[in-house]
Amino acid sequence: MTTPPSNHKRYFFEKFGLSERLLERCLGEALSAGGDYADLYFESVSATSIGVDESLVKTASQGVSAGCGIRVVSGERTGYAYTDDLSAERLLHAARTAALIASGPAKQLVAGFTETQSPNLYPIPAADLDSDLSTKLDLVMRVDRAARAYDARIKQVRASYSDELKRILIAASDGTYASDTQPLARLNVFVLANDGKQTTRGTAGGGGRVEISYFQTEKTPEHFANEAARTAILQLGAVAAPAGEMEVVLGPGWPGVLLHEAVGHGLEADFNRKKTSAFAGLIGRQVASSKVTVVDNGTMPSRRGSLNVDDEGSPTQETMLIENGILKGYLSDKLSARLMNMPHTGNGRRESYQQIPMPRMTNTYMLSGDDAPEDILRSVKRGLYAVNFGGGSVDITSGKFVFSASEAYLIEDGKITAPVRDATLIGNGPEALKYVSMVGNDLELDEGVGTCGKDGQSVPVGVGMPTVKLDRMTVGGTGH
Incomplete structure (x- = not known):
């Protein structure tokens, strides 16, 4: 099963006003002073993170970032410039900056781009990332409750959840043309146990390129909480x-x-x-x-x-x-x-x-x-x-x-x-x-x-x- 790269690519074209012509111009500027190879790497990331300490929400953030890195390779040397402004003017300026490493006549691009056909190794959880924070906060609070319930000697619990959706678009002078949408999510827990004589710690966590349902069905908050608590309690009796x-x-x-x-x-x-x-x-x-x-x-x-x-x-x-x-x-x-x-x-x-x-x-x-x-x-x-x-x-x-x-x-x-x-x-x-x-x-x-x-x-x-x-x-x- 493949996902047409154009689906991912369209996001950058529509949101940031890019075009294949602009990509070709940027690569042309990047190789205007010579060089063996040049590429453009566009990235847009939406991210969420929530942290709970002692049953209280201590951190909660959501953010979006975007930018482009432009690379020129000449022999073993690399010129690199990046910008968080994806206007044509700033992209062309970054391309010229990266080109400063090279010397010689302008290098020609390979004629046209060839889209990379790639597998679909992970779901694209668009709905998840737009879901309200309460669903994600519930996961973290379940970790907190389960870890405390494991044993009275568990004295401190910190738990966190983070996810991101990263979209990328790559165009290169060798004709490479690829795009992808990459989810990533992780649930973490850290606990301290104390028996009156010593303090021990335990950690656990997991995730992957998964949807939020993974933590509700496959590896639950209670699974990670119990594992962290078990490790900490085990250490209390260790030699x-x-x-x-x-x-x-x-x-x-x-x-x-x-x-x-x-x-x-x-x-x-x-x-x-x-x-x-x-x-x-x-x-x-x-x-x-x-x-x-x-x-x-x-x-x-x-x-x-x-x-x-x-x-x-x-x-x-x-x-x-x-x-x-x-x-x-x-x-x-x-x-x-x-x-x-x-x-x-x-x-x-x-x-x-x-x-x-x-x-x-x-x-x-x-x-x-x-x-x-x-x-x-x-x-x-x-x-x-x-x-x-x-x-x-x-x-x-x-x-x-x-x-x-x-x-x-x-x-x-x-x-x-x-x-x-x-x-x-x-x-x-x-x-x-x-x-x-x-x-x-x-x-x-x-x-x-x-x-x-x-x-x-x-x-x-x-x-x-x-x-x-x-x-x-x-x-x-x-x-x-």
Whole structure:
């Protein structure tokens, strides 16, 4: 099923008075001083957000923004200008500003535009975004009530709901002509629990490129509230995490964020072009256990990281990154694909019209293996079972990472025993994957909360993995 791009495109033509002739003029100005390539990225965003703290509405906002970013590429250099005034005069001025980077005779455009035909991976909830705030506020208040009702030791609750409808239109000198309408919604909850001796925290949330009905039928406010409260209460009875090198089992779903940070960023083409990634020059080489297969897939319906087209107007795709431990390729945008003479994977993404696109992940996950999760746990004599993660960081050049586990347990003689607190996982991405010895048959994706930062830009992403056993990993903790 495809949605005609003209439906999305018509919005910009009617609301802002654009025309194909004006787009051609802007691209002509952008290439008037030479350059290899130019593109226009138009964006219009309607957004809502509501925050409740201690059962009181603390924030509520609705807003609309619009603008255009104009890029000129000359060799490895990029000229960029943007404007929030979409009049012909300001657009042409921005195009001339971006052109300042180039030198040489004017470059001719490819004759005519070719509209990108793309799938329809998500609904367009026009009615939802126009619905009054009371429906959305009700979701947040239900979170607050459910979390407090879970246990008397839940002492503080903060909950929030946010959604946006982003419309984009892209025209480029290579004939690219694409448009899309992209919904995004998320419900979040944070709680504090106290038993008179200590205070613990729990968080949960989810969403995706979904309509508001998703939170009323599939993943309800009560689901997220109970999960956050459960995690906080669990920590009240936790023992100090052991420290040292040991076997570690990662649970399915959100623990895939470790894969995202430790491996995913290192497989973005720009880091490899600049030779700053630990994976630079390793295509075709064994970089992980033969049990490990990792893909990036922007074509999954309604997932937070999915896109009908990327922010350069290219359809997204499923890209094999690591297959049976062998590095197969990198994630690229148009610039990296051209400079590195490699396939273009449709991973050019940007936070907004104010920023240039760069290679970014969409939904990145490890494929299922053949092992039963219970067999994986049974195989561990003494180790850590990490079910959920909080924050983490990675050094792209070295591949070193540090992650804090928000929910983890001891494994003793093949059985899950006491919950532990303050556990951190410390390792090196390329090294850690070599110690994967068992991969579960239970692949899960996260609930829809991932936001990825790179060079000051944030974009929504998805992560996932099955239950995975690593024979060796360093665990940081204060226990024994």
